[in-house]
Amino acid sequence: MTDASTTPPAHVAIIGGGPAGLMAAEVLSLAGVRVDLYDAMPSVGRKFLLAGVGGMNITHSEPYPAFIARYAERRENIAALLQGFDADALRAWIHGLGINTFVGTSGRVFPTDMKAAPLLRAWLKRLRDAGVVIHTRHRWLGWNDDGALRIGYPQGEMAVKPDAVILALGGGSWARLGSDGAWLPLLAERGVDISPLQAANSGFEVAAWSDLLKQKFAGAPLKNIALSLPGQAPRLGEFVLTEGGVEGSLVYAWSAQVRETINRDGSATLLLDLLPNKPVDKIAAALSKPRGSRSMAKHLHGQLGLDGVKAALLRELTGPEVFADPQRLAAAIKALPIVVVRPRPLDEAISSAGGVRFEALDQGLMLKQVPGVFCAGEMLDWEAPTGGYLLTACFASGRVAGLGALDWLKNR
Numbered sequence: 116m117t118d119a120s121t122t123p124p125a126h127v128a129i130i131g132g133g134p135a136g137l138m139a140a141e142v143l144s145l146a147g148v149r150v151d152l153y154d155a156m157p158s159v160g161r162k163f164l165l166a167g168v169g170g171m172n173i174t175h176s177e178p179y180p181a182f183i184a185r186y187a188e189r190r191e192n193i194a195a196l197l198q199g200f201d202a203d204a205l206r207a208w209i210h211g212l213g214i215n216t217f218v219g220t221s222g223r224v225f226p227t228d229m230k231a232a233p234l235l236r237a238w239l240k241r242l243r244d245a246g247v248v249i250h251t252r253h254r255w256l257g258w259n260d261d262g263a264l265r266i267g268y269p270q271g272e273m274a275v276k277p278d279a280v281i282l283a284l285g286g287g288s289w290a291r292l293g294s295d296g297a298w299l300p301l302l303a304e305r306g307v308d309i310s311p312l313q314a315a316n317s318g319f320e321v322a323a324w325s326d327l328l329k330q331k332f333a334g335a336p337l338k339n340i341a342l343s344l345p346g347q348a349p350r351l352g353e354f355v356l357t358e359g360g361v362e363g364s365l366v367y368a369w370s371a372q373v374r375e376t377i378n379r380d381g382s383a384t385l386l387l388d389l390l391p392n393k394p395v396d397k398i399a400a401a402l403s404k405p406r407g408s409r410s411m412a413k414h415l416h417g418q419l420g421l422d423g424v425k426a427a428l429l430r431e432l433t434g435p436e437v438f439a440d441p442q443r444l445a446a447a448i449k450a451l452p453i454v455v456v457r458p459r460p461l462d463e464a465i466s467s468a469g470g471v472r473f474e475a476l477d478q479g480l481m482l483k484q485v486p487g488v489f490c491a492g493e494m495l496d497w498e499a500p501t502g503g504y505l506l507t508a509c510f511a512s513g514r515v516a517g518l519g520a521l522d523w524l525k526n527r
C-alpha cells in the first residue's frame with residue numbers, strides 16, 4: 116500500500132505561457148499537481164498583452180448557437196471544449212480575478228478598463244501562490260532518446276522528465292511574441308497529424324493598386340460600407356485600404372473564405388457596396404439627374420456623398436464607359452469587385468488556421484501518437500473570426516488539456 120503522505124505529487128511540465136498554457140497550469144496546480152511552466156520568451160503572455168493594446172476583447176455575449184457557429188467546420192470540436200467553460204463561465208472566472216467586464220454595443224465583452232495587463236498580473240499572482248513555477252527564457256527543443264524533454268536556457272540545455280506534458284505553443288503569427296510555429300516539425304517527427312499553418316484574420320493583397328491610389332489613399336479607412344463574396348449576404352462594417360490591398364475588421368470577417376477561395380482558384384473577388392443603405396435604382400436615378408457643367412466628381416459627391424477614398428476606388432476599379440452610364444455606375448457602386456490574389460504573410464495575421472488536427476487527439480486533448488502529451492490553444496487546428504472567439508477557445512482548451520492530464524495521471 117502506498118503511504119499518501121510520502122508520495123510526491125505528480126509533476127507536469129507545461130510549455131507555453133499564453134492563455135491556454137496558463138489555464139492548464141491553473142487546473143493542475145489547484146488539483147495539487149506540481150507544475151513547471153516553461154516559456155521561450157523573457158516573460159509570459161506577450162500576445163495576450165498585445166491583444167489588450169487595442170482593447171482586450173475577451174469573449175462575446177451573443178446567444179450560444181450564433182457563438183458556436185463562428186468556429187465553422189470545427190464547431191463540434193470547440194463545442195466539446197466549451198461544454199465545461201463557455202463564454203459566461205469565462206466572464207465569471209475573470210470576475211473572480213477581481214476584474215469587471217462589460218458588453219460593448221457590438222455584443223463583444225471587454226474588461227472594464229479594456230486592458231489585459233491587470234488581468235494577467237492578478238492571474239500570475241494566483242498561479243504563483245498556487246505553487247506554479249514559471250521558467251522564462253526556457254525553450255522546448257524536442258525530446259531526448261529516453262523520452263525526456265529537451266529544454267534550452269541561456270546557460271545551456273537540460274533534460275526534464277515529468278509525468279505528463281502540456282504543449283500550449285500558440286500558432287504561427289507574430290513570431291516576435293513567441294509563437295513561431297517551430298514546434299511543427301518536432302510533432303510531425305512523432306507522427307502527429309498537423310494541418311499546415313495559414314494566415315487567419317489577415318489582410319489581403321491585390322495584384323497592384325495604381326500609384327495614384329497608393330500615394331493618396333493608402334491607410335484610408337472605408338466606413339459604412341458592406342463587403343460580400345459572390346452569392347453571399349453582405350456584411351456591414353469597415354476596412355482600410357493599404358499600400359498593396361485591404362485589411363481591417365470587415366476583411367478579417369471574410370478572411371477564411373477568401374483564403375480558401377484563393378487556395379482553390381488563385382484569386383478571390385470581394386464585392387464592395389459603397390452605399391449599403393441605398394437601393395441600386397435610387398442610386399441610378401440620382402446619377403441620372405442633369406449635372407450641367409459640374410464635374411463627375413462633384414456630381415457623385417453632391418448626389419450621393421461619395422468622395423475621397425470611396426470615389427477613388429470607384430475610379431480605380433471601373434472605366435470611363437461605366438462612368439458614362441448611370442445604370443452601370445449604380446451597379447458598380449453596389450458591387451465593386453476587388454480582386455485579391457494572396458493573404459498578407461502569416462506573421463502579420465491576428466491568428467493562424469491549421470495546427471494539430473483534432474483527429475490526432477483524444478477527448479482530453481492528449482496526442483494519440485504520444486501518450487502523456489497534451490495540446491491546447493491556437494496550436495490546434497481551428498480558426499475563428501475576431502470578436503473574443505479566439506481567446507475563449509484558447510482558455511477552454513487549456514482547461515480541457517489540464518483536466519485531461521489529471522485524468523491520465525489518475526488512471527496510469
Ligand SMILES: Cc1cc2nc3c(=O)[nH]c(=O)nc-3n(C[C@H](O)[C@H](O)[C@H](O)COP(=O)(O)OP(=O)(O)OC[C@H]3O[C@@H](n4cnc5c(N)ncnc54)[C@H](O)[C@@H]3O)c2cc1C
Binds near residue numbers: 283491
Ligand atoms: C494583435 C493581436 C490582437 C489580438 N486580439 C485578440 C482579441 O482581442 N480577442 C481574442 O480573442 N484574441 C485576440 N488575439 C488572438 C489571441 O491573442 C491568441 O489567439 C491567443 O493569445 C493564443 O493563445 P495561446 O495560449 O494558444 O498561444 P500564445 O498566446 O501565442 O502563447 C504561446 C506561448 O508559447 C511560447 N512558446 C512557443 N514555442 C515555445 C517553445 N518551443 N518553448 C517554450 N515556449 C514556447 C510562446 O513564447 C508564447 O508565450 C489577438 C492576436 C493578435 C496578434
